[in-house]
Amino acid sequence: MTYALAVEALAGVEAPPRAQAIRTLVAEMERVHSHLLWLGVTAHEAGFDTLFMYSWRDREAILDALEALCGNRVNYSVNVLGGVKFDVTDEIAASIHQAIDILHPRTVHYLNVVTHDAAFLQRTRGVGISTPQQAELLGLIGPPARAAGLRRDVRADAPYAAYAAYVPQVITTTAGDLAARCEVRVRELFESYRLIREVLNTLPQGELTTRMKRNVPPGEVIQRVEAPRGEALYFVRSKGGETPDRVKIRTPTLCNIASVAVMAVGAQLADVPLLLAGVDPCFSCNDRTVRVRQAGAGDQLLRWGQLRQYGIDFYAQKRTATHA
Amino acid sequence: MQNLILNALEKAKTWARLNSPWVLHYNSGSCNGCDIELLATITPRYDVERFGVKLAGSPRHADVLIATGPVTRQSRDRLLRIYQQMPEPRYVMALGACALGGGVFHNCYNTLGGIDAFLPVDVYVPGCPPRPEAIINGVVLLLQKLKGEAVPHGEPQPA
Numbered sequence: 501m502t503y504a505l506a507v508e509a510l511a512g513v514e515a516p517p518r519a520q521a522i523r524t525l526v527a528e529m530e531r532v533h534s535h536l537l538w539l540g541v542t543a544h545e546a547g548f549d550t551l552f553m554y555s556w557r558d559r560e561a562i563l564d565a566l567e568a569l570c571g572n573r574v575n576y577s578v579n580v581l582g583g584v585k586f587d588v589t590d591e592i593a594a595s596i597h598q599a600i601d602i603l604h605p606r607t608v609h610y611l612n613v614v615t616h617d618a619a620f621l622q623r624t625r626g627v628g629i630s631t632p633q634q635a636e637l638l639g640l641i642g643p644p645a646r647a648a649g650l651r652r653d654v655r656a657d658a659p660y661a662a663y664a665a666y667v668p669q670v671i672t673t674t675a676g677d678l679a680a681r682c683e684v685r686v687r688e689l690f691e692s693y694r695l696i697r698e699v700l701n702t703l704p705q706g707e708l709t710t711r712m713k714r715n716v717p718p719g720e721v722i723q724r725v726e727a728p729r730g731e732a733l734y735f736v737r738s739k740g741g742e743t744p745d746r747v748k749i750r751t752p753t754l755c756n757i758a759s760v761a762v763m764a765v766g767a768q769l770a771d772v773p774l775l776l777a778g779v780d781p782c783f784s785c786n787d788r789t790v791r792v793r794q795a796g797a798g799d800q801l802l803r804w805g806q807l808r809q810y811g812i813d814f815y816a817q818k819r820t821a822t823h824a
Numbered sequence: 825m826q827n828l829i830l831n832a833l834e835k836a837k838t839w840a841r842l843n844s845p846w847v848l849h850y851n852s853g854s855c856n857g858c859d860i861e862l863l864a865t866i867t868p869r870y871d872v873e874r875f876g877v878k879l880a881g882s883p884r885h886a887d888v889l890i891a892t893g894p895v896t897r898q899s900r901d902r903l904l905r906i907y908q909q910m911p912e913p914r915y916v917m918a919l920g921a922c923a924l925g926g927g928v929f930h931n932c933y934n935t936l937g938g939i940d941a942f943l944p945v946d947v948y949v950p951g952c953p954p955r956p957e958a959i960i961n962g963v964v965l966l967l968q969k970l971k972g973e974a975v976p977h978g979e980p981q982p983a
Contacts (some may be wrong), residue, residue, distance in 0.1 A: 537860065540867075556867035574857045574953050784855045 501527060503747070504579040505660055506723035506736040511581075511716045517662070517704040519583035524662040525699045526569070526578045527725075528692045529596070532562045532603065534728035535685045535692075538780045539610060542682065545777040546623040551613060558606045565599040568592050583709030593700045600693050607689045614682040624678035628763035628775045631676055638759045642730020642752050644779050647684045648676035654726035666695050681778045715741055727752055729780045751785035841887060841913075842967055844876035848886035848910070852903050853935060854893025857953040858920035862890060865956040877963060883909040888966065894922040894935040895942055907943055915970070917962055918945045921952045 501523055508515060515523070536559040543551035563573045570576045570586050578584050588596075613620060630640065635648035645652045653670045655663045671687045673680040718740045725732050730752030737746040756779040764775050791801070802810060851859055865872050866879065880886040883906045895903060907914070918939040921927035925938040939945055946969055949962035 553868055556864065557869060560864075560867075560869045573955060574861060782856060 501579045501661070502723050502725040502732050502734045503736070504581055505725070506721050506734045507581050507716060507738075507744070508712075509721045509723060510719050510736060510738050511713045513582055513710060513712055515583045516707045516710055518706040519708050519710075520662040521665075521699050521703050522584045522586070522588055522708075523579060524666055525588065525596075525696060525703075526566075526576060526584075527661065528695045528699070529562055529566055529569075530576070531692045531728045532689060532696070533559055533566065534780075535689050536562070536603075538685060538728075538777075539614075539682070542774065542777045543620075545773045546620060548620055551610075551620075554606075555610065558603055561599040561602045565592075565596045568595045580709060580712075582712035583707070585708075587708055588700070588703060593703075596696065596700060600696055603689075604693055607686060607693070610689075611683070611686045614679065614686055621679060623771070623774060624682060627678045627771050628760075628767060628778060629675070629677045630759060630763055632674075634762065635676065635759075638762060639755055640730075640759055641755050642726070642728075642780075643684045643688065644681055644756055644759065645730070646670065646672045647680035649674045652731075654724045654731050658724060660723070660725060662699070666698055668692075668695060678774060678778050685780075716744075729753060729782065730756060749788075751782065751788070753779070753782045753785045754788055754790070757781055757786060838970065841970055844878070845887050845915075845963070845967065845970070846878050846880040846885055847888045847890050848880050848883050848906065849890050849892070850903060850906055852891050852893045852899040852923075852939070853896035853929070854920065854922060858892035858923070861953040861956055862892065862919065862959060865959045870956040870960060872960060872963065875963070883907075884911065886910055887913075888915045888917060889943070890917045890919050891939045891943070892919045892923055894926045894929045894932075895937060895939060896935050898934075900936055900942065903939075904942060915946045915966055916943050917947045917949060917966060919949050919959065919962070920954055921950060924948055924950055927952065 504515075536555050540552040540555040540559070543549070543555065566576060567573050569588065569592050570578050578586055614624075615621075630638070630644070630648045632649045635645050635650050640648060640650065641652055649672055651670050651672055653668065654660070655668045656670050659667075668691050671684050671691060673684055716738045718738050720735070720737045723734045723736070725734075732752055733750040735746070735748040735750075736744050739745040760772075760775050760779060763778075764772055767775060849859070849862055864870065866877070883889070887910075889907060889910060891903065907916070916939065918924055922929055923939045926932075926935055929935045930937075936942075940948075947962045947966045949958055951958050954962075
């Protein structure tokens, strides 16, 4: 969706209202699936496999609805440049409503578990606290930022697709610990259910796609989208023609993952997997290079061989240091 | 007499293997899509633990290596090491389009190809990502192979 929105902005094309609403709908359904998946993984890391099994069982309900809509469980490929591929018929709308009706009472239960279960709270309450100042300094985004009390949500701050019409309530807590991260995500589920129902009930009529220009004019654009894990940022540059000159993606995990090293200071070793799960890491999203520019120090770029040599030297030096 | 005992032992071992194929999952460069569907396969709706399929934490406890994703430069050595740590007989299942031949990462500078470029693959499960039903089908094919039955090749035959 981010890419489609970016290219549409470059081409000066806007998707029809029905397509925008369907994009919003699918984005929220994806958030539901992602948060339920995350809840399971976190529960598993906390040694609470029962919750893992329950939440993944319930997640199948939303996957069924997604499959009814677009025919696939994981890659929806709903978005095309200029609109969406799939229409929400009455039948599909009914199946989505049905999935939400199943999930809503289950989520009430999950909220109860993450806020009241004594064993779970022992693993999460007061663990890995990040204060609002820390969160600001580390540049946290998405649910971990909101759990620390920062009101950060692209859906509300810079509405895209149909979010200007369907305004989500930004859920924040102040505790900033793991328990808060759990609570924020589970409470966001209710917000997503409300939005999904609202979109389905007020889906505008009209076309699914608008005509997309074959050639995109030259220019640059930055598009942000609130993915389930936080802000996803795309930079797209066009030199004109059919293919982009450059597409740079910054995934939410890349912003959040470094905070684990700070939050883990003073925590038990056994808490580290849970702290890592707390930012909802996507490891494949981390296969990126970060170039740090220090003021005055200039920057340095290492090639693959140099980086490898740097790693070997670093560990060799560390070994001699520990043996000495 | 000795042969008889060895035969009986071998049969018992096959029986045990058929009823508890423990799985080691290794992501050699996947986008996590296949990994999530593999995990979904062990959760209540699909629940392959009914058939004794269980994720093992260590390669030394595993019978089957399920590898997802293309083999990246970074992960090749680890993949081979994990495979070498597994006790024999060991089986390999390649899961998803990328594990089969590189998928969307085909000919990328940092990937080296599919799993079968490095390991002898017993079962290929295509899909991006494969549905849990497809993964279960792959396990069934593997069990047939373990039993020494003929495994269908090419187009699926009508039942």
